[in-house]
Amino acid sequence: MISFRYKLFLLVTLSAAFLSYSALLYFADSKETQPANALAQKGKMLWQQKNCTACHQLYGLGGHLGPDLTNVYATRTEEHITTYLKYGSPVMPDYNLSAEEQTALLEFLKYVNTTGVAHPASFLKHTNGTISQP
């Protein structure tokens, strides 16, 4: 049987490591990307309030009914995106978004596109099992 003191030591050490790791992540800068501008920030809140995540993914995280939109700004025209925002699709609801809201969402998708590439086929795979962005 492991002694109580040893168990307590393990619990405390692990917890301290966990808390340090957490703090590191809260305060570390992910320097590679610019933070979103005011309009994109508004777009992000709309993205959440309308629960677009229920159907769409960013970086492969989210729903499965619609496509991943991380790089939609790079692969589609603004008109194409706005058409969906305006009317939806046979599956995507028409949210009756105002012109302002449409612009904010478009700006958000534009910002998301600057943060990285999500297409799974774009990753380089290494023999030790890790992957990296090209």
Next chain:
Amino acid sequence: MEQYHNHNTKHTASFIIAGLFLLLAALLFGLAAASEYAFPGLWRNTFSFEKLRPLHVSSAVFWIILAAMGSVLSFLQQHREEKLKYGFLVKWQFFMFLFSFTAILISYCFGIFGGREYWEFHPVFSVFIAAGWGIFMIVFLSNVKTLKQQPVYVWMWFTGVLFFLFTYIESNLWLIPALRNDLIKDMTVQWKSYGSMVGSWNMLIYGSSVFLMDKIAGNKKYSFSTIAFALYFLGLFNLMFNWGHHIYTLPTQPYVKHIGYAVSMTELFIFGRIIYLWRSSLSTARKNFHIIPFKFLAAADAWIFLTLGLAIAMSVPALNVYMHGTHTVVAHTMGATIGINSMLLLAFAYDIIPQTNAFKKQINRGYLLLNSSLAVFWLTLIIAGFIKSYRQFTEPQFAYGDMMKSLHPWFYVFFISGCFLAAAFFMVILPLFKGLKRG
């Protein structure tokens, strides 16, 4: 099996009962949501998917949380062999959760969202949930004054109670603009909290399952053993550090992924141990299979094996890219929440709510149907995931609508097996409600 019930289990059983109602809700909303895959656009103009999905997901998560809390409170009483201290607080805890869960489900119907995946409700409700959990923590800590000479399940409950609150608060950090306006950091912290949060409620549930196993075995040899504590610490280590495996494709700090990858591989030890022990597990299963709670524990064991195998494969980044963002991940989630969590919670429910032999046949049939339909459901999602992945890798500019069309036959199977799954749940839940009436 000795059936230990004391006079106070009644109001802890209410957590299980309310949880079962939420499970029924989760099944109904789940079927409605799944029908949107089989018949695209079915609910578009009436009750669209952005409402159905959170209704389904939150009901399921709330079932797990309520029943997990109920099991801890009930088993804690049995462990202490006396009435819980601060019983009145337990009532407050119950009503706090019941109120917030009901209000959240109603708010979804009106299209009010906070819009975070899995916790889609408006952040106002977070306050009530955190407060309810705070009460749970007070009740728990005042009934477990020390960890000294406690069995492993008390350590597990203790960890689950504390870490859930921490990770839950962490999942709300997006309310701070500086954090949420940096998308990559926002998503990193979001998935950090989710990964550890699931680990936390698993600590509660696995703790209860160790308790129940000991109760069935009639001794506490296992829960004081070195291996039990070694596995507990391995689980805790993973709870804290393995979550990076959710976000391998996110351009966050590279060390997040390396730590996630390395730590996740330690789960191979657990996987190996299951294989190593399968023979003795099988003979224990044969001996106890007539006991209803044990049946569900045994089913959970099988699902742990399958789900863990899939999880370990997904935790290798170079394999993860083929599965991430596809239905294979959904299969994994369903294996974990239905195959493991719900099976274990049903085992606890059958232990906490007294049963006669009247429904034995129905429970047995339901049990078989539950596991076989879940197997079909699970496999279908994996197949759909593979097809999506194949198309993503072979046709870089594939049309999403086309891909969904090619998945269509599998979505039918998914929907139909989902119907059987829901029916099976009904069959195994109904006797619990009837048992309650008698009790």
